[in-house]
Each structure stands twice: as structure tokens, then as C-alpha cells.
Amino acid sequence: xxxxxxxxxxxxxxxxxxxxxxxxxxxxxxxxxxxxxxxxxxxxxxxxxxxxxxxxxxxxxxxxxxxxxxxxxxxxxxxxxxxxxxxxxxxxxxxxxxxxxxxxxxxxxxxxxxxxxxxxxxxxxxxxxxxxxxxxxxxxxxxxxxxxxxxxxxxxxxxxxxxxxxxxxxxxxxxxxxxxxxxxxxxxxxxxxxxxxxxxxxxxxxxxxxxxxxxxxxxxxxxxxxxxxxxxxxxxxxxxxxxxxxxxxxxxxxxxxxxxxxxxxxxxxxxxxxxxxxx
Ligand code: HEC
Ligand code: HEC
Numbered sequence: 001x002x003x004x005x006x007x008x009x010x011x012x013x014x015x016x017x018x019x020x021x022x023x024x025x026x027x028x029x030x031x032x033x034x035x036x037x038x039x040x041x042x043x044x045x046x047x048x049x050x051x052x053x054x055x056x057x058x059x060x061x062x063x064x065x066x067x068x069x070x071x072x073x074x075x076x077x078x079x080x081x082x083x084x085x086x087x088x089x090x091x092x093x094x095x096x097x098x099x100x101x102x103x104x105x106x107x108x109x110x111x112x113x114x115x116x117x118x119x120x121x122x123x124x125x126x127x128x129x130x131x132x133x134x135x136x137x138x139x140x141x142x143x144x145x146x147x148x149x150x151x152x153x154x155x156x157x158x159x160x161x162x163x164x165x166x167x168x169x170x171x172x173x174x175x176x177x178x179x180x181x182x183x184x185x186x187x188x189x190x191x192x193x194x195x196x197x198x199x200x201x202x203x204x205x206x207x208x209x210x211x212x213x214x215x216x217x218x219x220x221x222x223x224x225x226x227x228x229x230x231x232x233x234x235x236x237x238x239x240x241x242x243x244x245x246x247x248x249x250x251x252x253x254x255x256x257x258x259x260x261x262x263x264x265x266x267x268x269x270x271x272x273x274x275x276x277x278x279x
Contacts (some may be wrong), residue, residue, distance in 0.1 A: 020223045032135050036107075045125075049091075057114030059180040078159035079127035081109055097260065102157050109154035110162055111186070114144040118190025146200040147189045166201040196254045197223040207256065209264075209272055220258050220274050224249050229275040230259045236271045 033039050040046050046054060052063045060068040069077050080097040081104060091106070094113070098104030108116065115126050117136050128136050136142075144150060148166035156163040167185040169174035176185035176195065185195035195201065207219040223229050230244035244259045264270050 008243065027166045033093060035092050037090050039127065040093070058182065058184070061178055061180055068178050074161075074173065076161045077110075077154075080104060080105060081154055081159055100157075102154065102159055105153060108152075110152045110160070112144070112152045112188060115144040115147075115150070115188045118142040118144055119187045120131050120190075122187075122190055122192035131178065142190065146191075147195065147198065148201045150188065152188065154261040163181050165195075166198075193223075196249050206272070206274055209261075209270075211265040212260070214263055214265050215257050216261045216270060216272075218261060218272050218274075219256065219258040221254060222249060222274075222276065223254050227256070227277045230261070231275055232264070233263065233271045233273075234267065234269055238271070240271075240273055242275075 021064070028224045036049060041048060046065075050064045050066045051060075052065075053059055054065065061074050062068065062071055068074050069082070070079065080099040081102065082091055082096050084092060084104075093107045094105060094107045096104030096109075102109075120126075120128050121142070126173075146166075151165055152162075154160055154162065155165060161174070162176060164175040165186065165188045167177065169175050169177070169183070171177065171183070175200050177183050183196055187194050187198070189198075189200065191198065191200060193200075205221050207221060209216050209218045211217075218230055227246050227248040229242050229246045232243045233238035233240045243261055247257070249255050261270070261272075
């Protein structure tokens with residue numbers, strides 16, 4: 001069996017997200033969303049904070065969003081990062097008691113305002129903007145930086161395990177991943193794509209080159225909207241040439257895909273990389 005190694009390359013890419021599934025909710029409570037109970041808790045939105053699932057299908061550990069956020073076996077967020085003196089409810093979105101040296105800014109300590117508003121607007125939820133309950137202008141005013149530039153204020157503090165907004169790790173119970181069965185993390189920059197599918201922060205991984213008889217099957221993971229081409233070279237610093245044709249994934253989401261390099265295992269050495277562009 002010949003030795004096979006791999007490298008990967010992610011090219012810079014810009015573009016507009018396409019193919020998103022929009023959840024359109026026409027709610028007008030005529031009320032500002034100061035507290036979770038002012039409307040976020042409606043059944044058609046995020047529901048009871050102690051509920052087991054969310055709109056996008058996230059399944060919470062210990063059966064509750066509340067427990068995912070606060071339980072020591074999970075995100076372990078200090079109560080006072082969300083709660084305010086004078087009773088456990090209401091819970092304010094933008095203010096809380098805080099703890100230690102961490103100033104309490106409620107949910108927005110992790111779900112930062114500009115990204116959260118843009119996320120809702122991108123998803124077709126207009127309640128935050130004029131025309132809906134409308135406190136935040138037109139919905140185009142927010143232009144948060146991409147997720148590997150901003151870090152929410154609570155992230156990485158001693159009072160929560162949440163850290164790394166541009167989370168691409170496929171590991172449970174770290175960074176932004178505590179929900180059951182997925183590694184999506186959050187959409188902190190509001191472009192409508194959770195981390196694993198967010199081309200602006202480049203999650204993209206070569207999984208394995210595995211020999212199959214005389215051939216090598218190259219497997220990698222990619223996200224909707226990207227165009228990938230498998231390339232190979234005979235030395236790691238060599239010239240990589242396309243061995244597969246460019247394949248574009250059109251739907252939103254994350255895909256595992258593969259390419260069979262016929263005769264690849266017969267080569268003295270073979271190095272692979274995946275070229276990824278958007279769109
Ligand atoms: C991530 C933010 C967050 C953290 C951290 C958090 N909570 Fe909550 N909590 C909420 C929200 C949101 C509600 C629901 C409020 C509503 O629906 O009005 C809530 C509701 C509650 C309630 C009232 C409902 C019930 O379950 O009886 C209690 C009591 C409570 N929390 C206690 C705690 C304690 C104790 C901690 C720390 C161990 C904690 N919370 C940590 C956000 C949080
Ligand atoms: C310490 C950081 C932190 C704070 C504070 C926080 N959250 Fe979260 N929240 C997260 C992270 C990280 C996730 C994603 C976890 C995952 O998917 O594994 C999340 C997930 C969620 C989700 C599920 C999103 C989805 O569709 O999957 C909702 C809803 C939510 N938070 C609401 C709130 C509310 C309301 C508050 C304030 C009461 C709050 N959060 C405070 C970090 C935080």
C-alpha cells in the first residue's frame with residue numbers, strides 16, 4: 001500500500017447566501033422585545049425556554065433549552081448572566097445582573113444584538129424592525145462583521161463554557177456545541193448560515209483518503225453554495241492539478257461527499273487537496 005497524505009486549501013470567497021429556507025412569521029405584538037416573555041416565547045417563535053426543541057430542529061440536552069444554557073454538565077452559564085435581582089422572571093434580553101467582573105447584558109452577552117437582529121431579518125422574521133414590533137429601524141442597518149472577527153462579550157469568561165463564535169469543531173460540548181446530534185453552533189453574524197455551513201468563516205474539512213484496491217477514495221465535508229474540485233500532486237509542495245471536475249452543492253446545509261481517484265494507490269506518493277470556492 002502506498003502512503004497517502006493530504007492537505008487542504010480554502011480559497012477566499014465572497015458572495016451572497018442563496019437557497020435558504022425562510023421561516024416567515026408575521027407577528028406584531030405592538031410591544032418592544034425587552035424580555036423573553038414579551039414575544040420570543042410564543043409557540044410560533046422559540047417557545048417556552050424550558051422546551052426540548054427549537055424552530056430549526058435543535059434538540060436540547062437534558063430536554064430543555066434552559067438546562068443546555070445553565071447546567072454544569074453543559075454550557076454552565078452562570079444564572080446572573082441572564083437573570084436579574086427581584087425574581088427569576090422576567091428575563092431581559094439586553095440586561096442582567098452580571099457576575100464577578102462580567103457586566104450583565106442579558107442574552108446579548110452571547111447572542112450579540114447586531115448579529116441577532118440580522119439573523120432574524122435574514123430568516124424573514126420582521127418583528128424586530130419597523131413594520132413589525134419595530135424598534136430597530138429597517139433591518140438593513142445592521143452589518144455585523146463575520147464571526148471570526150467578533151467575539152461575544154460573555155464568551156471565554158469564567159462564567160460560561162461558551163467560546164469561539166466561528167466554531168468549526170465537530171466536537172460535542174465545546175465552543176458553541178451543546179445541542180444533541182448536530183454541530184451547527186450559532187449564526188452570530190446573521191448571514192443565515194450556522195457555523196458548519198457558513199462559507200464566510202470557511203468550515204470545510206478533508207476527512208480521509210482511504211485506499212480501495214488500486215484506487216484511493218477521498219472523502220471531504222463541504223457546505224451548500226460551494227464549488228469543490230479535488231486536486232492531487234506527487235509531492236506535498238508540488239503542483240496540484242485538478243483530478244475531479246468542479247462540483248457545486250446548491251442546497252443549504254452540510255454534505256459529506258467523495259471522489260474515487262482511480263489508480264491513486266499505485267502511485268509512489270499522492271497528496272490531495274480540495275479547492276473550495278463560493279459560489
Ligand atoms: C441563558 C440564560 C439563562 C441562564 C444562564 C439561566 N436562566 Fe433561568 N431562565 C431563563 C429564561 C429565558 C427563563 C424563562 C423566562 C420566561 O419565560 O419569562 C428562565 C426561567 C427561570 C426560572 C423560572 C421558571 C422555572 O423554571 O421555574 C427560574 C426559577 C430560573 N430560570 C432559575 C435559574 C437559575 C437558578 C439559574 C442558574 C443555575 C438560571 N436560571 C440560569 C434564562 C436563563
Ligand atoms: C453564555 C452564552 C449564552 C447566553 C448568555 C445565552 N445564550 Fe442562547 N445559546 C448560546 C449558544 C452557544 C447556543 C447554541 C448551542 C448549540 O446549538 O449547541 C445557544 C442557543 C440558543 C437558542 C437555540 C437556537 C437554535 O435555534 O438552535 C435559543 C433560542 C437561545 N439560545 C436563546 C437564548 C436566550 C433567550 C437567552 C437569554 C435569556 C440566551 N440564549 C442566552 C449561548 C448563550
